[in-house]
Amino acid sequence: MLTLTTLAQQIRQIAFAEILPRWRQTPVEIKTDGSFITAADLAVQNRLMAVLRDHDPYIPILSEELPAAEQSSLLAAAINGKRFWCLDPVDGTSNYACGFPYFAVSLALFTAGRAQLAIVFDPVHDECFTAERGQGAWCNGQPITPFAPSPLLTNALAMIDLKRLPAARLAPLLTNNTFRSQRNLGSVALDWCWLAAGRYQLYLHGGQRLWDYAAGRLIATEAGVTSALYARDGTQSFNDLDLMPRIAIAAANTNLFEQWQSFVNLPLETA
Template sequence: MTPTLSHLSALLRDTAAAEILPRLQGTEAHHKSDGSLVTQSDLAVQARLTETLARDFPGVPLLGEEMSETEQQRILADNGRGVWVLDPVDGTSNFVSGFPGFAISLALVEDGRVTLGAVLDPVRDECFTAARGVGAFLDGEPIHTQARSAQLKDCLAMIDMKRLPPEVLPALFRPGGFGSQRNLGAVALDWCWLAQGRVQLYLHGGQRLWDYAAGRLIAEEAGAAALHYSTWGAQPSQALGLESRRAIAAANPHLLDVWLDFLRPLWDGASD
């Protein structure tokens, strides 16, 4: 069977209905060694999708957030037939707190590139999907980024403050920047909201492969321009890896250039 976007959408909706929505009213969480949270839903979603994807697409392994880094490295290094990349609950802190900003994020990586992506927001029942070279979709309908102008003051920015070096924040809020700022706390949804035109600028200080694999493809297929960096001020990195990446993106290439010009002074003051 060849993966299709409609099949992935149905799979994520079925999984959310079984493993996430019944636990919305309360779930126990535990801290992992890196300090992040994990719930029974994270583990159940990963187990269910591992089993279902192995049945539907045999021979293609799954790399999930809730597995050891050693196992993740092994799977990513040996992905001759492709590899599924899964964040079972992106935005676990939101999920635990009852904040409606979390998602299942699933991507297919082939030959070092993400070729398919699907992100389900189970609360809003919105499923964003994309296939490389085909386009991006919301519930099967094409979507495109939107920007009213090329001026930052007319743009809504999605910015994750938590992972930015604190010393750069004064420069980020200097005059001449974005019109206003938001933060969802779920990387996959950040990218999808950029794709849908709900925000025009994006800045994030640290996201992992399972956080961004599907979402970045969806945003780029919708018309966004995006860059990932291993450290601030370094050359952008296109290779997929397990290390944390800094992300800068905008609704279109021209707006990204303007955003980068505004952000460049921040790099000089960043600690990394």
């Protein structure tokens, strides 16, 4: 039986076999959208898809590295409530390709349009984050929870993805001392997990897709993080079953989230 624990163990084995031995050893290719892909991405995808199909060949698998037409077809079927796996073989490929030790395997199981199970495995630090809807979130089997040093934004550490934010919004975000300090590490799945584990307090990302946030956001939610996804026009998104990029805003608790959301002041685009 493929339980959350046994699946996490298999992901760990695949990551140690396919990702770490290739780190700083494999050439990089550039996809049509300008992002990186490596042999590790494809090796993890192929091996993990084989594991999932062996368990149940009737559950489709949506992976970041599949052709766009195939991704759209899988999501179209899922709109009717069909279960599917959502996989990012190496979330943070740019980090991986450039030697920065912050990347992970991300996998979520969707049922009736919502993520139900989640696994994010960080092979560099040997940390496996897991969650099951309504049951909580864990790191290496231990429960995790967010942390905030105080109820004030000025004492909070913010993870902000700068690349996808409009240039006109960067100066107001970064120069008025609203929060303690800013980080930007480059793996959406791990960003959510580190927020869940209490390693920072505020999160803002201007363009993540389903495979980026599917597993990590469930882990964060089950840990107790408050979050919301938005379209570029600032309207809140309640639909996970498309591939449109989402703005993500999150915080360690509801009080900080309300302050942070007010400060960010959607929409991000300016006239």
